[in-house]
Amino acid sequence: MGTGQTLLVLAAIVLFMITSLNVNRSYLNAVEATVDQQEMVNSINFGQSVIERIYSQSRDEVALMNLFGDLTDVENPDSRLEHESETGETLAATVEFSEETEMKHGINGRVVSVDVYQLENDDYVEMAAYSFALISEP
Amino acid sequence: MNITIDLLIPPIIIALLIGMIFSTNALVMESTVENRLSYELQSTANTVLTVIEQEVRGIKEIVNLETDQLQFIDAASDTVTIFRDEMSMMVETSSAPGSPEQYNARLYELNFDLAGVTGSPPILRVSIITESRAEQEVGTRPNRYRAVSERDIYLRNLHIAQL
Numbered sequence: 617m618g619t620g621q622t623l624l625v626l627a628a629i630v631l632f633m634i635t636s637l638n639v640n641r642s643y644l645n646a647v648e649a650t651v652d653q654q655e656m657v658n659s660i661n662f663g664q665s666v667i668e669r670i671y672s673q674s675r676d677e678v679a680l681m682n683l684f685g686d687l688t689d690v691e692n693p694d695s696r697l698e699h700e701s702e703t704g705e706t707l708a709a710t711v712e713f714s715e716e717t718e719m720k721h722g723i724n725g726r727v728v729s730v731d732v733y734q735l736e737n738d739d740y741v742e743m744a745a746y747s748f749a750l751i752s753e754p
Numbered sequence: 755m756n757i758t759i760d761l762l763i764p765p766i767i768i769a770l771l772i773g774m775i776f777s778t779n780a781l782v783m784e785s786t787v788e789n790r791l792s793y794e795l796q797s798t799a800n801t802v803l804t805v806i807e808q809e810v811r812g813i814k815e816i817v818n819l820e821t822d823q824l825q826f827i828d829a830a831s832d833t834v835t836i837f838r839d840e841m842s843m844m845v846e847t848s849s850a851p852g853s854p855e856q857y858n859a860r861l862y863e864l865n866f867d868l869a870g871v872t873g874s875p876p877i878l879r880v881s882i883i884t885e886s887r888a889e890q891e892v893g894t895r896p897n898r899y900r901a902v903s904e905r906d907i908y909l910r911n912l913h914i915a916q917l
Contacts, residue, residue, distance in 0.1 A: 625767050632774045639778050643785045650792040657796060657903060661803075665906035672875035672908040675917075702881060702902040 659743035799903035
């Protein structure tokens, strides 16, 4: 086999190695996307669970504020709602209530904002945000 | 010596190339199947959760609560039982006894738990884990793919009935 042929073969192998690396990279990206999807679903479900809990206390203003009124700072362990998902991620939520105002049709209520974070490398990264109206009991 | 190397190198190179082509194809196939499976498993877990949420919204009374079985009386006063049968979720109502609705949910785990303490509003915690089957996958690896969906559901009717 001459030098020219050897070089050509080497070039072919390098090309295939690059292709192979790209395929492996695509595979890793796909796995990462799958994990991200699971984490996103966990965050969305946790946010909805928090909303369900807020609704469950909506008949009792005092209990509502006692349970959720001070959950406004995700960096402070006493001011966030923590949850560990089935897949092992640490999730946290903060809740903010607006002042009671008149909503549509003369009904009073508050706008509630729920933010969901996930702990990643000691930092809380925002994953989901909800905003909804909580009608006050007449 | 030179002649021997000249004879040996081409088949080795061809074998290497063939090996790389096959392994690349196998990886692409595995990745494609894995993507499809994980998406399907996650969608199924979310859909099952939605079905359960719709079923339990109208709970007037919980008759029996076990880890993988929930029996309750709904808003129409029917007794409804949600339970797991192998990989399927079954929903049986007293209006159609013996012929439960079967959901091909690929269940690995179905958990019900009444969260909260006595006197607090009733919150039902539902946790679902779906799992793939060996015949849906590429190759013969022993590990299966799974997806998780869990949520707390406020049982408003039951809460009002308790007030």
